[in-house]
Amino acid sequence: MRPKFLLALWAGKLAMALSRRLGRGGSSLPGRIARRIEPRVLDELARGPHMGSLAISGTNGKTTTAKLVAGIAARAGRRVIHNRAGANMIDGVTAAFLEDATWSARPRGEVAVLEVDEASVPGVFAAIRPRVALVTNFFRDQLDRYGELNHTVGLVRQGLERLAAGGRAVLCADDPLCAGLAKGLAPGVQVPVAAGTAAAGIAAAAEPGGPASDTLFYGLEDPTAGGAAAHAADARRCVRCGHPYEYEHVYYAHLGQYRCPACGHRRPRPQVYAENLRDADLTGTTFDLVTPAGVRTCRVQAPGLYNVYNAVGAAAAAYALGVDLDVIAAGLSETSAAFGRMERLKAEGREVLVALVKNPAGYNQVLRTVLGVEGPKNLLLLLNDLAADGTDVSWIWDVDFEVLAARDGELNLVICSGRRAEDLAVRMKYAGVSPARIVVEADPSRALEQGLRFTRPGEVLYVLPTYTAMLELRTVLQQRGYLRGAWDI
Numbered sequence: 001m002r003p004k005f006l007l008a009l010w011a012g013k014l015a016m017a018l019s020r021r022l023g024r025g026g027s028s029l030p031g032r033i034a035r036r037i038e039p040r041v042l043d044e045l046a047r048g049p050h051m052g053s054l055a056i057s058g059t060n061g062k063t064t065t066a067k068l069v070a071g072i073a074a075r076a077g078r079r080v081i082h083n084r085a086g087a088n089m090i091d092g093v094t095a096a097f098l099e100d101a102t103w104s105a106r107p108r109g110e111v112a113v114l115e116v117d118e119a120s121v122p123g124v125f126a127a128i129r130p131r132v133a134l135v136t137n138f139f140r141d142q143l144d145r146y147g148e149l150n151h152t153v154g155l156v157r158q159g160l161e162r163l164a165a166g167g168r169a170v171l172c173a174d175d176p177l178c179a180g181l182a183k184g185l186a187p188g189v190q191v192p193v194a195a196g197t198a199a200a201g202i203a204a205a206a207e208p209g210g211p212a213s214d215t216l217f218y219g220l221e222d223p224t225a226g227g228a229a230a231h232a233a234d235a236r237r238c239v240r241c242g243h244p245y246e247y248e249h250v251y252y253a254h255l256g257q258y259r260c261p262a263c264g265h266r267r268p269r270p271q272v273y274a275e276n277l278r279d280a281d282l283t284g285t286t287f288d289l290v291t292p293a294g295v296r297t298c299r300v301q302a303p304g305l306y307n308v309y310n311a312v313g314a315a316a317a318a319y320a321l322g323v324d325l326d327v328i329a330a331g332l333s334e335t336s337a338a339f340g341r342m343e344r345l346k347a348e349g350r351e352v353l354v355a356l357v358k359n360p361a362g363y364n365q366v367l368r369t370v371l372g373v374e375g376p377k378n379l380l381l382l383l384n385d386l387a388a389d390g391t392d393v394s395w396i397w398d399v400d401f402e403v404l405a406a407r408d409g410e411l412n413l414v415i416c417s418g419r420r421a422e423d424l425a426v427r428m429k430y431a432g433v434s435p436a437r438i439v440v441e442a443d444p445s446r447a448l449e450q451g452l453r454f455t456r457p458g459e460v461l462y463v464l465p466t467y468t469a470m471l472e473l474r475t476v477l478q479q480r481g482y483l484r485g486a487w488d489i
Helices: 003-021 029-037 041-045 062-075 090-100 118-128 149-160 176-184 198-204 305-321 325-334 360-371 394-398 402-406 421-431 444-454 467-479
Strands: 053-057 080-082 111-115 132-135 168-172 216-220 246-252 255-259 272-281 284-291 294-300 341-347 350-355 377-382 411-417 438-440 460-465
Touching: 003 029, 003 041, 003 090, 029 041, 029 090, 041 090, 041 118, 053 062, 053 118, 053 149, 053 305, 062 080, 062 111, 062 305, 062 325, 062 341, 080 090, 090 111, 090 118, 111 118, 118 149, 132 149, 132 305, 149 176, 168 176, 168 305, 216 305, 246 305, 246 360, 272 305, 284 305, 284 325, 294 305, 294 325, 305 325, 305 360, 350 360, 360 377, 360 394, 360 402, 360 460, 377 444, 377 467, 394 421, 402 421, 411 421, 411 444, 421 438, 444 460, 444 467, 460 467
Parallel strands: 053 111, 053 132, 080 111, 132 168, 168 216, 216 272, 350 460, 377 411, 377 460, 411 438
Antiparallel strands: 246 255, 272 284, 284 294, 341 350
């Protein structure tokens, strides 16, 4: 074993131990230190788990989907390497492998389940060579960091070219940008679907002249679900000819059953999908999971249609990895929400629900889920403008806050907090929210105190923070004993 690699490993593990002792997460710094000593340390560590790596990328749903897949793999009895604290750039991915490896560089994990930042996909995939890669969706997000959406799609496409030999791509059929990646896959990146099976039949019928068995598609098949107008749609035009799509049904934003009337390009039929969605409430949604191996009833323990997508994506990825369907169904139903993603907790005798928001499409889905719950609404909205949030906060003008004004009678208060609290308050005013219900308190700790004070017993305080605001709030919640550290989850 090369001395330089061992030095990088030991330095990274020491940094992680020190960081944890100081009460910090140590989710990225150890990886940064190790890579500075040996830039190829991730390449070597990723060869360790004998089942290989399963990588998850896309705009929304990475953290939740990765946690669900990790839960399924654990249910299957596998020891999992997982960047569960959400550090999804190359340093964070490296740190996850460092944490798993022994001091002699022996891997303890059997399979790596990793969420990967879209901009980091080319570098991370080149190093870890995933056996399965799941792409959730594409929406406008942090344009100042990622650039235009087509650029982000291109980065993920580059990553898919670096899958392991025989690797499988798992794509959301309902997102035309996501499904369109199948056409660009290089020869050799194929899903091995056996001829004569149900999966082969479905794949062959998916799209004449299309990718057929090259890719495993997942999605929804329930005309009663969604139906929201495509207010924040980011892919209204055909990925092949540019003509506007026609939709038979919209689940949300630009996700749905689409078809181009000009060139005939249409949504591929998914091989793994959810149907018969029911019993949706604040605790989750029940649905029937359909796969080529059979049908099982599942319940995802997080509310919102987008979490059904996360669950079906996780199921498809696990299926691609070869996990038994009964184990997939059990793993989905047993895994709770990821931290900060519709995470529920108790504070001062009140129920608190924390839902990360970071782009218009995701924000609209969270608002829709919150307004779908009966009872008064107490909202704590936090907006930061640090690099990890996106320094340009003009995207909040594309969020449909007008739905709050339309339900003004249900609102107890809307606290605007974070570094750009005033911007949020102005947006609330122009959305039509009654000024009497708007409170501006930039400090997240004091804003939380106010929110808890004015939330009555039996009511819920809904906390909707951007990424760094969520981390700040979690620190407050941890200091008060309401939460454990993300690395302890």
